[in-house]
Amino acid sequence: MTQGGISYFGIRHHGPGSAGSLVKALQELQPVAVLIEGPVDASPLLPLLASPDMKPPVALLCYPEDDPAATSFWPFAEFSPEYQAALWAVANKAALRFIDLPSAARLAEKAAEAAADTEAAEAEAKDEQGEEPTRVQDPIGTLARAAGYEDGESWWSDIIEQNPEPGPIFAAIADAMTTLRDGEGSIGRLEAMREAHMRLEIAAARKEFDGPMAVVCGAWHVPALQAGHTQKSDQALLKGIGRRKTTMTYAPWTGPRLALGYGYGAGVVAPGWCKHLWQTRGQDDASVLWLARIASVLRAKGHMISTASLIEAERLARALAAIRERPKPGFEELRDASVSALFNGEALLWKMVEAELLLGADVGEIPPDTPLAPLIDDLQRNQKAARLKPEALERELSVDLRSESGLFRSTLLHRLNVLGVDWGRLT
Template sequence: MSATLSYFGIRHHGPGCARSLRKALDALRPDCVLIEGPAGAEALVSTHLHDAQLQPPVALLSYGADDPQLAVFHPYAEFSPEWQAMRWAVEHGAAVRFIDVPAGASLAWQRARRDGAPGGEAAAGEGGAAAPEELADDAASLDALPDTDTETETVAEDAAERRDPHRDPLDWLAHAAGYADGESWWNHMVEERGDGEGLFEAIAAAMSELRDNAELRNGLDPGEEALREAHMRSAIRDAARQEFERIAVVCGAWHVPALTAKASVAADKALLKDLPKLKAAATWVPWTYRHLSSASGYGAGIDSPGWYEHLWRHGSGQSRSVGWFARVARVLREHALDCSSAHLIEAARLADTLAALRERPAPSLDELNEATLSILCNGDDAPMRLIEQALMIGERTGSVPESVPTVPLQRDLEAQRKRLRLKPEALSKPLELDLRNDTDLQRSQLLHRLLLLDIGWGRLGGAGRSRGSFREVWELAWQPAFEIELIVASRYGQTVEQAATARAIETARRSERLPDLSRLIDRVLLANLPGAVEAVAAELQARAAVDADPLSLLAALPALANVQRYGNVRNTDAAQVRHLFDGMLARACIGLTIALGGLDEAAAGDARETLLAADRAVELREDEAQTAAWRGALRQIALALSATPLLRGLATRLLFDAGAFDGEAVARELSLNLSSGAEPLQAAQWLDGFLNRNAAVLLHDDAVWALIDAWITHLGHEHFLRVVPLLRRSFAEFEAADRRDLGLRVKRPAGAAPALVAQSAWDENRAARALPLLRELFGLSAAGDAR
């Protein structure tokens, strides 16, 4: 080998390492740069790195061509040493090669872990990609030490490793130097220092000592690590045989001793002979600082990406702390929090003093945070949390060129995002839509279509659930893992509309419950997918025709009623579901009384919720024939002694509220069900259903009050003790104000007027002052009689 090999052990996403590496490369001037990364992905670097639209943070996404839910991210920020090594090579015309195992090998290992672990298939979700945390962890398994926070197989193992004081190899060096952990030691010694002279030699020596002498339990798979290092050594040998004079090797610091050690070519070939591989595809995808942080679950993540960016841009010295405090002041002032120049001066002085006391050349993030908390936040943690999200972690999201490889579904979504002016952002942002506006309506339909594909870019807020308005409020937050979801969903179609339609039809065919199908009709109508509506409605009609359970039929009605009632608000055609509603209601009413007999307490409680929801659905339907049929079914329930007492009481109350039962009929049912001959526990259950968590009938109907009062008064002692728990549970559902009013009414003698009315004096002069406003509100003339 005639080429000169230089090894640079770095920490992934370390700004100090990146700055020192740029200086070292400027001095060495290599004509080949070898980087720890997935072999075979170099074309993405040479093709796109010069494009101004490729702005970090970004990630190399590798996924299984035949199994897209297998995926690995390799994230890079501007301050990542690997990113700077790539940039330097492209700027200086040096060759760039990745030397880690190909992505296909990593995906094969990932598949083996998934398929070999109990429940592994189910964990990924049928037809969907792995969760963002899982994908981040899989990427971390390729990001080497020194920050050895790699993926763990189970929560128990993860907890055990957190208790292990030497899970991070750097902890040994940190404890020897008097630091609490390896993270703070490395930040102080490497990332926050301004100079990098002799840095890489010192890192190599430290890693050699650790690998030779420390007993480490770092969670890495020894077999996979051995294969990775053998592959890297082989790639280095291949590069050294070619016409390169100076070769720079950029890799995780932990690997430097293994790459520089003497290892036979035959031994490495023997290891790599059975290296598993899957067919893989790769592309660039946008990344975010939030997903670069260790808090996101990314194993090789860093605590404060925003702070690391600040270190990269400002280096060391006074400008670092002054610039940081200026950014803190801007954030506080944007949120209307007091932050004067005097505050900033005192905070900077305190940070410098703390750094001097701790023998540090310049304030680190710890000193800056302590000064911020003490001076700028007055000891209040709430502004510090704001600073953490806005500055320490940061809000930056990367971008990629349009020319990067994508599936047609991704291109269609990108085109729609641009047309509808929807920008993907990592932080949650509210979006208020007026559905009478065509652009907003299309935005709503796009977000609903993505939800059908399990891509939760948007989540309806509380105000958006008001179905009767023209307004929707969404919370938008784009996740990098949605790129994987799009690749997985591309098997359903090449456009968002096609994919959402096919996915909805597949979901309908797999659904086993009528309520799920009726809710699905609601969703596809909101997404404006006529083809899916027709298919789901046909599936619902076929299932309803053979479903003999009246409660199941009733449970499907609310979603259909929403479609029928509010379809025109969202410019959707809801006529095709009306006959479904009517037919299902008719079939449910036929056998409802029999279905409600002999239910235990839990089943009766579920049935009550179903009846209440169905009653609201019939009211929304606003059809006299359907309303009459429903009230006829409720009348049968109320009068049928075979039905559960709770539900008989509920049916009586619903009829009373609707005016279908007059006071005399209600009094008759009260007398019958609360008579002295009725079993007390059943009477209490009937009363629970009749009250229906609403005290209005007790407060305002003297006849009902008198009957219930007489029933309780004449209960025997033993019966009373059996009934009290159920009564207390019923009354606990009332509003606090209603319970207070009930207590006051109990204290009043029979027939007495409420105390408030009896003691209140009518002030005619004060009342006359309100008359002009009332006349104006009611449209009466000044001389009109408003009394």
């Protein structure tokens, strides 16, 4: 949705369909500047996302120097719209910036709220991770549930991505968010400050750049960023904002920690499925490839899966999609078809492979020259020395304390437990 030479792209955080639509829109618009929702003081680190050695999932890490335990994270996956926007901007030599409140200001504001009202601070704690407001954590998910869908990505895929006549996608999303916000009433102080800061940054960029610009933000924020607020009122809202000295860097992340079920309010239901959608975008056999992956996991666990069963599962998934009036099978149809055709109706068997399939086991990597927090730097050196590669999912590890390597591994894991990092636990 364009306003005054600025196009606003309301996205769903970590939505592969949203990322695909955004890349197409940026390619058509060819903006001279890309402004992304995120801590403005981390803008110098944004181009690092395009480094060949940066392998998502990764997270932007911020911590106050006087309290390193109060760390905040902004995760990026391969299928995150913000990540793809950064890649596009670097590849096309467009200016690239974050426009949200500085991390230091957000940390200071959160600390002040905690001191004044503990309950209110807990209700807004998820905002520290760059998430949507606590009352409507997933606005696209809200629309999806209203339409009878289990998750927002399925709704987005059906109604927008796979709709033969989708029309102006981002304008439609902006209209939907406007309707949702009209029914929400007043917003919290921190959210109001964030949106005021983003409006001021957009206004400053409008004066600096000559040409089309793109603003990439959570769909929930689009109506507020387009609303008619004066710079004076926005500056007044930010007057006296707290400051804390912070340090920012990147850290490796894991696929499961992108999941909504892991306590990440801006997460997705199934990161593994989202990655699959992104990697198979534009292909007609995405559902077949997903079933093949299910079969591969089952066979690795010793189960006999015949080709005939896979063919039947694919037919059943398409039939379920037709009954449910969906253009293509989603992961719900493929799950139900698999339970019936591959698991002989035993839903318990699906639970055995669900985490590996839907959450994934990806572990990100960051460039060697990335500035690291001292503890992370020390941990990575010890992990290499112990030959313990970080993994996303749990596995059993036997340690022989009679050997030097086994004793070193045990010592490292016990040291982490003392620090409250449960990377390994005794069984």
